[in-house]
Amino acid sequence: MKTQQEQTDCRWFITIHFVKDNFAVSISIAPPKITSISPLSGNVGSLVSIIGSGFNTTPSLNTVYFGSVKATVTSASYTNLIAAVPVSSNYQKISVTNMAFNLTGYSNLPFNITFPVAANLTLMQVLHI
Structure with missing residues (x-):
């Protein structure tokens, strides 16, 4: 499994998990x-x-x-x-x-x-x- 995490504009985190041909995306939003x-x-x-x-x-x-x-x-x-x-x-x-x-x-x-x-x-x- 390969994981890539990217932070965009300090507003949220996007985590992408790769498992062969399937992938999942989770988004975590930081509070104010x-x-x-x-x-x-x-x-x-x-x-x-x-x-x-x-x-x-x-x-x-x-x-x-x-x-x-x-x-x-x-x-x-x-x-x-x-x-x-x-x-x-x-x-x-x-x-x-x-x-x-x-x-x-x-x-x-x-x-x-x-x-x-x-x-x-x-x-x-x-x-x-």
Whole structure:
């Protein structure tokens, strides 16, 4: 039996097994891989760039979560997604699921939600007195 393995465009592996006149082909698809997030913190609604590989090039075929809260993906390429920080998200890792293959990848670092600072507020204004 002779085996030949080829990786094409870092998206999947193709393994071909030759047994005399018969052959078999198996394809293994790697899950999305998140290599970095920029920025690592931001307010609700701010845009975050998720950099890596294995993303779907159609925005709606990528599901992004900040912890357990689903985000809106605004643009997509094979190596970069842009997503808006969702309401109710918290200090959690980001996950990306490529819905074409139902495979998921996770960030190594959590995303830190920040909140806008209200400048020059007095205690009276905060208490609505």
